[in-house]
Amino acid sequence: QQQVKQSPQSLIVQKGGISIINCAYENTAFDYFPWYQQFPGKGPALLIAIRPDVSEKKEGRFTISFNKSAKQFSLHIMDSQPGDSATYFCAASIIGTASKLTFGTGTRLQVTL
Amino acid sequence: NAGVMQNPRHLVRRRGQEARLRCSPMKGHSHVYWYRQLPEEGLKFMVYLQKENIIDESGMPKERFSAEFPKEGPSILRIQQVVRGDSAAYFCASSPDTEAFFGQGTRLTVV
Numbered sequence: 078q079q080q081v082k083q084s085p086q087s088l089i090v091q092k093g094g095i096s097i098i099n100c101a102y103e104n105t106a107f108d109y110f111p112w113y114q115q116f117p118g119k120g121p122a123l124l125i126a127i128r129p130d131v132s133e134k135k136e137g138r139f140t141i142s143f144n145k146s147a148k149q150f151s152l153h154i155m156d157s158q159p160g161d162s163a164t165y166f167c168a169a170s171i172i173g174t175a176s177k178l179t180f181g182t183g184t185r186l187q188v189t190l
Numbered sequence: 191n192a193g194v195m196q197n198p199r200h201l202v203r204r205r206g207q208e209a210r211l212r213c214s215p216m217k218g219h220s221h222v223y224w225y226r227q228l229p230e231e232g233l234k235f236m237v238y239l240q241k242e243n244i245i246d247e248s249g250m251p252k253e254r255f256s257a258e259f260p261k262e263g264p265s266i267l268r269i270q271q272v273v274r275g276d277s278a279a280y281f282c283a284s285s286p287d288t289e290a291f292f293g294q295g296t297r298l299t300v301v
């Protein structure tokens with residue numbers, strides 16, 4: 078199975094709150110897990126990525142948590158801001174073909190004032 | 191260093207016409223990937239090319255779709271005899287090795 082399942086489909090968070098998006102995968106050969114941010118009319122932009130040899134990676138307000146045994150990973154956006162309002166996609170691939178990505182279905186995040 | 195350049199940004203075609211989408215990768219990148227995004231869905235891998243070679247076309251529909259990345263010039267995704275179901279955003283990504291850099295996409299509308 079090549080699917081990556083993403084939830085929730087949409088999310089509304091107040092400014093300053095924590096946004097949490099979850100993904101689950103089935104293919105145990107996946108070993109590269111990036112998150113992309115997409116604004117309307119734009120292409121996806123890499124936000125942060127993790128390899129399965131670590132359980133957490135933090136870059137600024139963005140953190141990926143990775144649970145290899147559960148085959149799950151999540152994106153946490155701390156102190157969410159209105160400018161974070163966008164669609165977020167998790168993805169997975171196999172190192173060596175790292176840009177052949179299997180994407181989740183996306184989460185539309187809205188950060189309200 | 192310019193990003194991945196795609197053109198046109200918007201393309202309208204009547205059913206049965208041909209659509210040609212172009213992608214110029216970032217300077218120094220020799221790997222090009224094409225993805226399709228249907229409304230309210232994630233991106234789906236279509237094809238992976240290196241200069242003059244198709245490496246993986248496992249996501250390409252068997253008919254009407256073709257892709258090339260010639261020695262000189264941009265990569266081309268060609269859709270022959272378009273149908274309404276081909277309406278989507280088509281994204282190109284280039285990569286030096288691991289990280290994929292996406293263009294802004296071509297939004298194809300078939301009327």
